Amino acid sequence: MSMDAHRKDPYPDVTASGGLAPAMREEAKLRGCDIGLAPWATDVISIETARGFLSVDPAAEERLFRLGVHIPGFTWEIGSTGDLGLLVEAVAAWREGIPLDELQERFEFIELDEFTRALERGEPTSSQWSDLQSSDFHRRQWNLLRRLHADEVLRNMFPTITHGAVRLRVDPLDATSRQVLVRELDGERHEVMRLGVPGATWVEVPTGDVIAYLRAALNEE
Structure with a gap:
């Protein structure tokens, strides 16, 4: 020894x-x-x-x-x-x-x-947005990420990508805080799911309404 x-x-x-x-x-x-x-x-x-x-x-x-x-x-x-x-x-x-x-x-x-x-400084949220938007792995979500980030309310939400859908969460430090999943179906339609609510399911939302819909879903008390 x-x-x-x-x-x-x-x-x-x-x-x-x-x-x-x-x-x-x-x-x-x-x-x-x-x-x-x-x-x-x-x-x-x-x-x-x-x-x-x-x-x-x-x-x-x-x-x-x-x-x-x-x-x-x-x-x-x-x-x-x-x-x-x-x-x-x-x-x-x-x-x-x-x-x-x-x-x-x-x-x-x-x-x-x-x-x-x-x-x-708004970390880790701002770094997370730039990481996702520059990651080749998430290239398919880039358009959607850009649209979401362009909104002054949604860009303060913490983004992650789950099974191809973008997840937005109110608080980056709290995994249980209000959150939604959104995915693009085609140019005209998106699907949104509000997580953590009873009977959560995908809801189809016209592309023109998706930002307002997400804002409302994330803002509910």
């Missing part, structure tokens, strides 16, 4: 629990926090929240849990700490939707400058 094999484990608590996820779950239980971690998760940690996915990545050489946020096309590291309890409390607070400035005050290890600046 090499010398390295005898080095001290910086994560004895994690090892004893059988992995990072069980260790985080135990710590959360002790602290009465809800971190939304699936009971079957062991090591690969990605926690879905209303503000993107949180990931926890332990450093190899020293005891340090690195906390990251992912949303489609974007990843930020937002801080790291060696304190598992503190980490768990920060994850729970993030999931609760605590305002970002309050979060940063409460947890000194969290650093949100880049993340908040990107959101203020």
Whole structure:
């Protein structure tokens, strides 16, 4: 065995629990926090929240849990700490939707400058529009994307492409926020589906009305 094999484990608590996820779950239980971690998760940690996915990545050489946020096309590291309890409390607070400035005050290890600046710039939405409109893979949707992006309301929606249809979502960070699917049938007709409503189904909409129809569907409270 090499010398390295005898080095001290910086994560004895994690090892004893059988992995990072069980260790985080135990710590959360002790602290009465809800971190939304699936009971079957062991090591690969990605926690879905209303503000993107949180990931926890332990450093190899020293005891340090690195906390990251992912949303489609974007990843930020937002801080790291060696304190598992503190980490768990920060994850729970993030999931609760605590305002970002309050979060940063409460947890000194969290650093949100880049993340908040990107959101203020309208990211990831504006980058996502330009990526889709310049991707050869989505060439068939370019015309539709251009028409949607030309509208000053719809260009603020977060676009993705699902099975050839363009999906527009009100909030890029919230996968459950109001959203619609739209696809072009031919020059005269489009089909639109409002997601998340009972009995969602495709509705045929004349091309001339599709922008107004989408605006209304995304604007409903």
